[in-house]
Amino acid sequence: MKKTSLLIIIVITGLTLAGCNLPFGNSNVEPTLDQNALNTAVAQTVSAVSAAETAAAPASSPTPQVPSDTPAPPTATNSPEPTITQQPAATITSSVPMIAAVEDTNCRWGPGPDYGAIGYFLKTDGTVPVKGRNSSNSWWVIAIPKYNYPCWAWGGSTTVAGEVNALPVVKPPSITVGVGAAPSDYTGACPVSITFSSTFTSNGPITYTYRFETESGTNTPNSTVTSTSAGTVGGNFAKSFSADITDKVRVHLLSPQDIYSGWKSFKVDCP
DSSP states (O other), X not given: OHHHHHHHHHHXXXXXXXXXXXXXXXXXXXXXXXXXXXXXXXXXXXXXXXXHHHHHSOXXXXXXOOOTTOOOOOOOOOOOOOOOOOOOOOOOOOSSOEEEESSOEEEESSSSTTBOEEEEEOGGGOOEEEEEEOTTSSEEEEOOTTSSSOEEEEGGGEEEESOXXXXXXXXXXXXXXXXXXXXXXXXXXXXXXXXXXXXXXXXXXXXXXXXXXXXXXXXXXXXXXXXXXXXXXXXXXXXXXXSOEEEEEEEEEEESSOEEOOOEEEEEEOO
């Protein structure tokens, strides 16, 4: 409204100044309207008003243009719920290997069938601790609660659970082997019989398999002798000589361990 009023005032003023041709000194002459001057004044007035409005108008903020390659906002999707895998409960295992009998079996004095049975390991005994092993892991030293001493169980009739390589390798029971010859130095009528003797000493029941061997290369047939408890047992072999001889003899224990006795010299002199 204020801009329109201002325009009207300016137009009227222009008309008054430019459009009237009043001569001085003659009030009876009718004024003549100069149409060209009027048009020029109006045009100048409108131009001035437009310029004033343009200057007075506040600068308008440009409308931001969205680039045509602006990606559309992501579309929300329903993500699947994470799957929680139930972990199995930790199994607590004993650090000591455990053994059970798959069939009723003997528990022996040493790692082999030639060692006497000093107890029994039954399926009904359940699992018992393993205390040791032999070098080939084929026999196990076990502790059965019903006995107050350890014994050996065969791997073929038992099953073991747990780490066994850390178990100590237990040596088999100690055995001492001896040899004798009587008479060991003979001079006299021939033929003569010389008796060779063997002795085996240990602290438990064992069946010994052995033979006599001479330095000259003669071996006797295999023989066996059994001890039922701790102590010494032995066997004899007699051989007849009809001629002079000087030789040596020893006992070779074949089972349950491979052990040699020392050499024993013997001599026959037939005059």
